[in-house]
Amino acid sequence: MGVTVEHLSAAFGKPLDAVFAERLAQVFTSPVTEAGADGLTFADGSTVPVVNHVPRFVPSDAYVKSFSFQWTQYQQTQHDSLRNSGFSKSDVTHKTGLTPDQVAGKLVLDAGCGTGRIAELLAEWGAMVIGADLSLSVDVAQKSLEHFNTAAVIQADIGALPFAPGSFDFVISCGVLHHTPDTRDYTRRLVSLVKPGGELAIWVYSPRLARRQDWIPLTSRLPHVAFNDWCQWIVGPARQDPDNHLLRLLYPVFPFTARHETRDWSALTLFDGYTPTYHGVHSEEEVIDWFTDFGFVDIRRNPVATAIRGRKPG
Incomplete structure (x- = not known):
């Protein structure tokens, strides 16, 4: 007997559609044979833990801790x-x-x-x-x-x-x-x-975003809390007066925009652009x-x- 919809629903923390549950059980490299709130077991005998569904x-x-931080801050x-x-x-x-x-x-x-x-x-x-x-x-x-x-x-x-x-x-x-x-x-x-x-x-x-690569070796190593605080601070004046002469000197060497819907959105975008470990163009x-x-x-x-x-x- 295969894994049930109810067991998969317990693993993922909500009632699942029956068709989706069937697809979900079969989509993995080895099909799911057992499921519960604490883990999944597969046909090949392997298991993975389930944490918070x-x-x-x-x-x-691994190398994406900046994203773990930013998406906790800007949920x-x-x-x-x-x-x-x-x-x-x-x-x-x-x-x-x-x-x-x-x-x-x-x-x-x-x-x-x-x-x-x-x-x-x-x-x-x-x-x-x-x-x-x-x-x-x-x-x-x-x-x-x-x-x-x-x-x-x-x-x-x-x-x-x-x-x-x-x-x-x-x-x-x-x-x-x-x-x-x-x-x-x-x-x-x-x-x-x-x-x-x-x-x-x-x-x-x-390639329009290539200039960021000059900064990534530095900014990606800064403490996330401190750099996020700076992002929150700098987008304030940038939103109030985007033509400020000091900011106009900064933009060509450290490009960013604060013209998003909200201040948080602008700070998020700035943090996102300069903190990842890798930044390909x-x-x-x-x-x-x-x-x-x-x-x-x-x-x-x-x-x-x-x-x-x-x-x-x-």
Whole structure:
């Protein structure tokens, strides 16, 4: 007898849709045979702990501790549902080209889900969504998605995700892969997870953001609390007087903008831009070449620079 919907629901902390639970049990490299609030057991005999209703396939947040910090500090800042904002909807539309009709009833992987703001939108559109992230943002994402019975979150390295090949109708990764040790290689590792006929959509930093790389060796090593306090402080005058002559001297050598919806949003964006361990930048042509090398067809540019989508033949 296979794992039950009730047991999976206990593991993920909410009543799951029966169809989604069946897909969830089978999507891993080895199918789930037992599940409960404290762990999952797989057909190959392996187990992973479940903590706060999130299966943990990694022992720590490794090189993404800055994201663990920022998404604990800014849990609600970018969520459409909490801010009466259309930010995530615009992000998904312009960076992936996906629409509600395309994802409804499909199994979608959000690789690098952060606080779950995009996964939340996809679930609202009727998708079955699995969000994965290496950082402790998964605890925030789990709460963001707790009222969706077709969404689940795991903590895992997106370069070594524990899913069976060809599992997903869509794999998306927005603003994440450039923060891995090798953007191209980590993109390649997602390819096998796309089913034949399925699609991969990614957005990575363009060369427009290359100046940040000059600062990353310093700013990524600063204490997160102290640098976040500085970000909160500097965006104040930047929002009040963006043409301040001292700031105009700073912007060319240390680029940032404070023109976001809120002060917290501006501070978050500044912190996010200068604290990751890795900060890759890539041209559209480079990313399109990757998709071609990986065997994708119908490769297309989305409206935002370096947002590329392609279909796996089949």
